[in-house]
Amino acid sequence: MLKNYLRLNLSLLYWVFVAPFTGQFFSISQIFRQMVFIGVRATSMVALTAFSIGVTLAMQAAHSLQQMGAEIYVPDLVMLSILREMGPVLIAVIVIGRSGSAVAAELGTMKVSEEIEALEVMAINPVQYLVVPRFLAMLIMLPALTIFGNYIGVLGGWAVCRFALNFNTAGYIMRALGSAETWDLYSGMIKSVVFAWIVITIACNAGLHVEGGAEGVGQATTASVVQALLAMLVTNAILTGIFFFGA
């Protein structure tokens, strides 16, 4: 299991970073196709999630901070929570549930219907042909979705501050921007890239090693979602520790 996963990662690194220099290019058009499947079609779900989170964070913050007469800090709290944690983590959750499971199911179905074996017999490497485009698409689209989600989340916070608290729009923007440093954004982006790697490699590995027909595809899809969620959340805790609690 873990051996297969490590082997997939090594093979992936070879086909992305080494093989192109020996003349074996991956297909650019396939990457764009996967970017649409993995990223573009998830935007509406990401927007809804991020907006809800922004609104929720602002309401919770307002409730607690009002008691101390400190509701001026609501934008700071919304901005920092979203950039550092909520944005990268929750958007990864959406992408795991939507795109990770779809990739695992698609590759798993290809495995049980002999398509993967047919590729191998045609001397086409399945990692190069199937995994590399999905990997690169995910590596581009998850951070892109995270930036998009961050905007929408902050917009959710603005909606609460503007309509329920006594903020004007300019005041909200000034406070929010004043509280955040570039590192807050970058740390979230680094997390997002790491999550993208975890999500897509786990999904592809689960799909490529399906055994036993339709039932196997179902089990692999479930396993990929559970494993990716756990791995992502644990990694998030570790990265937060390194970024914000380290020496």
Add this chain to the structure above:
Amino acid sequence: MNSDGDLVIEVADLVRKFGDRAVINDISFDVRRGETLVIMGGSGCGKSTLLRHIIGSMKPTSGSVKIFGQEITTMNEREIASVRRRFGMLFQSGALLASLTVGENVALPLLQHTDNSVDEIEEIVGEKLQMVGLSGFEDLKPAEISGGMKKRVGLARALALDPELLFSDEPTSGLDPIMTAVVDQLTLKLTHGEHMTAVVVTHDMTSAFRIATRMIMLGHGSIVAQGTPDEIRNSPNPEVQQFINGEADGPIPLNLSQEEHEHHQHVKPRPFVGARHRFHRKTG
């Protein structure tokens, strides 16, 4: 004619065991250039497993398989890939990529392994689809065509690179009699005219006798009989006669229950003692 240069496939002392059970039990045979070898045998006799060993997707427990004079059992993935560019394979289900159209499926090996321009590839794709009687189906998805059509597209794809060697796993099952004859004639034309070598796994006796230059019958993972179609047709072996005539009664055991199987083992000891729990599973 009999020099080593003409040997396309050499299988020697091939053994494959799953646990204690030998699915392939000491099989040896050669295939010469231009021959059509038909491998036949009941379900679960090890035909497909044998095929998978020859194309290098499974590794044997012991023995050797040489294709074009190169030992394939000890090759790494890259070496196997270079051998695979020289042969085509038709899968039982067709194994078309569901996300691509019929035309894109046939074009796939050409796009991956040649530097041909798009126009040249389109021309070759059209020509190959015409060979299998499917001109004009380029833009349909595999889900939109019948099982028999998928198989013919699979054949067109297997032939896309004009291979020296073609493997077919049940090429005619699911085809109507006319299409079966068309596919058989195509195989004959390619082996006679273009000196292609073919290895065909089939149940279809009409088709088998029509195309074979040599036949092998497998049973319990070993070769029961081999020879030219005439030799097989006149074989005194009752198992062969039962199989080629499709008779329900005969020496080939059907659907053994566990007890019958144990009894069977006393009569004919075979090296799968201790694996009786798995005997019911079909592996073919």
